[in-house]
Amino acid sequence: MDERVRDHAEVLVDWSARIDSGDHVVVRVAEGAHDLAVAVAEKLGERGATVATSYASDEVSRAYLRAHDGDFETPAHELALYEHADAVLSLGGGRNTFATADVDGDTRQASAKAVAPVREARLATDWVSTVHPTRSLAQQAGMSYEAYRDFVYDAVLRDWEMLAEEMQQLKQLLDAGSQVRLVTENTDLTMSIESRTAVNSAASVAYDSHNLPSGEVFTAPYATEGTVHFDVPMTISGSRIRDVTLRFEDGEVVEHAAAVGEEVIGDVLDTDEGARRLGELGIGMNRGIDRVTDNVLFDEKLGDTVHLAVGRAYDACLPEGESGNDSAVHVDLITDVSENSRLEVDGEVIQRNGRFRWEEGFDADESA
């Protein structure tokens, strides 16, 4: 076994999920994630946790969903499993990223509604999602298998403590600020972040962060005004998307365009009322990720990028007891800020051309 698989498992169990002796842990194993499951089981054994496994197979899900008449019931046994779990480790990594492409939307939605209590119970645990590098994900990224493995481990096996310290500086700026302005060649957007709390997403439940890799600082903006252009291509629900532009008025998208996939974006925005408002402003800070791989888990953490999500906001960003933008969707769109860009908080430039104000090469006054 590649020693990095064991290192990945150790980061996941110790840094990300903070597993203690006696914790009841569910390990969800995708079809291609066997090796990581073995390494994770070893770590969980060492820590004295208990383990229940779930086989998270897209092909199994597809077969079940397509055969069902659509009148789904909540799986009471699976609900009980998660209600009694302390932590859930989801090991992604399938064998075909389009394995469920022929399950129709209504069936998906009906099933998602029936399993919503299970999802809620899972999200109430110390859950962490990661992926094991598979050939299928390498293919999605347009990379060889060996190069993709290097890519994943460069992103995952970081000095998270040091990155958390760096990201803390950005969190403090955002927490203290009231308004954010993003300017690029085709973008000039302002958002309010008054009374919102930024999450230092350092790939650990100790930081309200549930992705490994992570490496972003995100908050829940509102009262968005202006135009934003997203130049990082991606796949949404199996459809290619490229060069999306959104125009906001009074916090809502009033106009959208895209070079590719304009209809898909339109469908997303039409989902419900909340789908036209922003749920997230995220700033990618994981410089271990050096390229776009068409996998949002990685792409949104990419250094020198900013992403915005239409739809649901995360509770962790909101004042205690307050609920933010609500929606059935949360769709991230990403823009490159490595050139001709600046990010301002209350009129002060905090990042220019990808350089933060605490980094070498940062110049507050250079014209963008």
Place this chain on the structure above:
Amino acid sequence: MDERVRDHAEVLVDWSARIDSGDHVVVRVAEGAHDLAVAVAEKLGERGATVATSYASDEVSRAYLRAHDGDFETPAHELALYEHADAVLSLGGGRNTFATADVDGDTRQASAKAVAPVREARLATDWVSTVHPTRSLAQQAGMSYEAYRDFVYDAVLRDWEMLAEEMQQLKQLLDAGSQVRLVTENTDLTMSIESRTAVNSAASVAYDSHNLPSGEVFTAPYATEGTVHFDVPMTISGSRIRDVTLRFEDGEVVEHAAAVGEEVIGDVLDTDEGARRLGELGIGMNRGIDRVTDNVLFDEKLGDTVHLAVGRAYDACLPEGESGNDSAVHVDLITDVSENSRLEVDGEVIQRNGRFRWEEGFDADESA
């Protein structure tokens, strides 16, 4: 997909487990059982059951067990899963039958003790165990993969209703009888079956039968006297066993010998008090199984064989509320009865040289 995989799934879901709409089903998927899991999920979707999956990987178990300090706790979340389940379908079929060979016995035992409540909860459901044919199992059987697949489907895809009717005749003879005598070239053994109930093990929970394939009639004998020789070779806990002889007095093994694996048999018999007494007398009646494959799920169902298990008896064979022989072990040993043999109930020959009294070619008076 081989159409027989779908047929296998249909037999499992409909005939064996009798799944109804709304049943909460756990599907346990071994490393090599993916294709069967997909087919089973399809059937469960058609039936309107709910599904939770478990990844039953020997390699994951091994890693966990070897890393653990041995002070195991009961997995409360997994217990909750099974307590809320109506049925559990275990799809065996690993990639290496020796995958856990280097886990020491003490660790196994300590873990088994901690998960005993989970096991009990699982056995309280409508559970069924089957296997998907894998290359590993073909290897264990000394067969090519294609030939092994044919072998498995010949054993599984039977007219179970017809076999159940045939087996019912043997069940009635055993239920009405008081004493069984088995005679072969090296065997002359008598057992009491007075007040015991035989199970018509027709591969369905409707018959108290939890294996697919099945095809045996079994009961719980006692007061065993005499000598029995087992000529079907097998593997017990990773060790080869051949030509075992046991001598019983007052229901207990007082002497044992084996051409290969005598020590292993000794260890089994020394496990606890119940390990020296019989827990089962089973008569194989699945003529779809035509050879020994070193897998007890199949071997003990082989037509023209009789097996005896030392250790634990099954409750289904005992009078209501009475508990039979108790032990931590249940080890089946098998003998060929196709030649020079007879099986008597209360002095009357019911099977000779593998032919039952209702079959063509049966001769009650031929000398064995």
